[in-house]
Amino acid sequence: xxxxxxxxxxxxxxxxxxxxxxxxxxxxxxxxxxxxxxxxxxxxxxxxxxxxxxxxxxxxxxxxxxxxxxxxxxxxxxxxxxxxxxxxxxxxxxxxxxxxxxxxxxxxxxxxx
Amino acid sequence: xxxxxxxxxxxxxxxxxxxxxxxxxxxxxxxxxxxxxxxxxxxxxxxxxxxxxxxxxxxxxxxxxxxxxxxxxxxxxxxxxxxxxxxxxxxxxxxxxxxxxxxxxxxxxxx
Numbered sequence: 001x002x003x004x005x006x007x008x009x010x011x012x013x014x015x016x017x018x019x020x021x022x023x024x025x026x027x028x029x030x031x032x033x034x035x036x037x038x039x040x041x042x043x044x045x046x047x048x049x050x051x052x053x054x055x056x057x058x059x060x061x062x063x064x065x066x067x068x069x070x071x072x073x074x075x076x077x078x079x080x081x082x083x084x085x086x087x088x089x090x091x092x093x094x095x096x097x098x099x100x101x102x103x104x105x106x107x108x109x110x111x112x113x
Numbered sequence: 114x115x116x117x118x119x120x121x122x123x124x125x126x127x128x129x130x131x132x133x134x135x136x137x138x139x140x141x142x143x144x145x146x147x148x149x150x151x152x153x154x155x156x157x158x159x160x161x162x163x164x165x166x167x168x169x170x171x172x173x174x175x176x177x178x179x180x181x182x183x184x185x186x187x188x189x190x191x192x193x194x195x196x197x198x199x200x201x202x203x204x205x206x207x208x209x210x211x212x213x214x215x216x217x218x219x220x221x222x223x224x
Contacts, residue, residue: 004155033210035212042217043201043217043218044215044217044218045156045203045205045215046215047212047213050212091155091156093155099144099146099161099163100158100161100171100172101146101156101158101213102155103155103156103157104155105153105154105155106153106154106155
């Protein structure tokens with residue numbers, strides 16, 4: 001079975017500062033993908049970043065980057081230069097060989113001006 | 114492209130009523146999915162389809178049925194709604210191995 005755990009129900013950050021959201025996962029598969037999705041108040045699920053497990057290099061998308069520690073089964077998201085528009089629920093997700101995408105319970109990020 | 118659209122956006126049902134949620138995508142994606150999202154939870158997979166005419170059960174399939182008669186449409190049916198099915202329902206689509214594109218969600222309230 002695949003599981004995803006987000007241990008921080010809520011986080012807050014000052015505008016322009018950096019924040020890191022934690023995610024740990026468990027899977028018995030060797031080939032898998034990890035994702036971070038953002039869900040703003042509009043409820044739309046938006047893909048932020050993805051990481052293929054076979055790639056050692058951490059994925060980066062503009063102000064968003066990940067710290068992928070495969071041995072520790074850890075996949076944290078770093079948001080640099082936080083903006084008010086970054087305020088949202090963030091979900092970590094794991095997909096193995098099947099088409100089932102497993103989500104964590106989410107972290108609510110508040111950005112303070 | 115409209116992407117993934119869902120109909121309706123919001124619906125109120127009485128216990129025991131039936132309804133169908135429609136998902137449509139215009140990206141020619143092979144795979145389509147239905148998820149539900151409950152407070153304090155991530156999204157959980159209800160059913161999915163890897164191609165026209167095929168469906169499979171996900172994590173929480175009980176009480177729901179699905180059909181994929183056309184590649185661009187994926188229908189989610191509730192035959193006899195229960196209060197436990199009050200949730201926000203998301204449809205998604207993708208090509209194999211690619212990330213899912215999600216629809217805007219449907220809020221369902223079962224009284």
